[in-house]
Amino acid sequence: MAWHNKKYNEINLTLAEKVSKGLFTNAYIFNDYVVLQSNCIVKECLAIFNHSNNRHIPKIKRLYNDWYIMPKYTPLKASNKKAYTQYKFMLELLEKYYTRLYGTIFDKKYYNYDVCCAFADELKKYDRSLGNAFQSILDTACNGTNFLCLDFAKGNFSVDGKGVLILRDILADCNKTGYNRNKISRKKYKTIIEAIEDNM
Numbered sequence: 001m002a003w004h005n006k007k008y009n010e011i012n013l014t015l016a017e018k019v020s021k022g023l024f025t026n027a028y029i030f031n032d033y034v035v036l037q038s039n040c041i042v043k044e045c046l047a048i049f050n051h052s053n054n055r056h057i058p059k060i061k062r063l064y065n066d067w068y069i070m071p072k073y074t075p076l077k078a079s080n081k082k083a084y085t086q087y088k089f090m091l092e093l094l095e096k097y098y099t100r101l102y103g104t105i106f107d108k109k110y111y112n113y114d115v116c117c118a119f120a121d122e123l124k125k126y127d128r129s130l131g132n133a134f135q136s137i138l139d140t141a142c143n144g145t146n147f148l149c150l151d152f153a154k155g156n157f158s159v160d161g162k163g164v165l166i167l168r169d170i171l172a173d174c175n176k177t178g179y180n181r182n183k184i185s186r187k188k189y190k191t192i193i194e195a196i197e198d199n200m
């Protein structure tokens with residue numbers, strides 16, 4: 001069954017192949033889809049507002065409350081030649097862009113909407129599709145927060161089955177604290193409802 005047709009009550013979390021944790025997210029990784037419990041406002045906004053067909057934008061659908069489902073993406077590696085080059089290019093462009101504008105790079109990683117848009121415009125000059133994707137994620141995320149923070153760490157980029165670079169988790173709300181739980185168990189909860197009822 002296609003990932004986007006799955007219902008929350010049909011998913012058995014104990015069958016996940018792997019579990020993975022970010023600051024805001026617990027991810028249950030299955031063969032070709034991923035179930036996430038996340039309090040990341042950007043994911044929520046993407047699931048609700050973003051229906052773009054741009055190939056670089058991650059696909060995500062809300063299952064129930066703060067539970068989401070996505071296709072499984074693969075971590076970005078240097079062997080993904082084209083995607084890796086695009087990723088490196090974005091990193092360098094960001095640094096160049098700030099150095100040119102402000103004489104320095106900005107370590108705080110706090111960027112307001114206008115500054116992010118200006119970077120999106122810069123990116124569009126070189127890679128229209130990637131720049132449009134960044135702009136679209138930005139426009140979506142600012143429905144939920146004014147405190148955007150760019151995170152171009154490699155782990156937040158992925159590739160899809162065709163090797164296309166996915167801007168999977170490149171924006172966050174820097175004023176929000178994640179769940180940051182150290183417990184994540186796939187043995188304990190069989191269903192999403194069980195987890196919700198246990199206040200997970």
Ligand SMILES: Nc1ncnc2c1ncn2[C@@H]1O[C@H](COP(=O)(O)OP(=O)(O)O)[C@@H](O)[C@H]1O
Nearest residue numbers: 020021022023024025027034070071072073169
């Ligand atoms: N669509 C996905 N495909 C494969 N792994 C994923 C996917 N989404 C999340 N993950 C895994 O879950 C981890 C945390 O997800 P991420 O979106 O980066 O969360 P956070 O918002 O907490 O940073 C990632 O490092 C990755 O291992």
Ligand SMILES: [Mg+2]
Nearest residue numbers: 022155156169
């Ligand atoms: Mg992340």
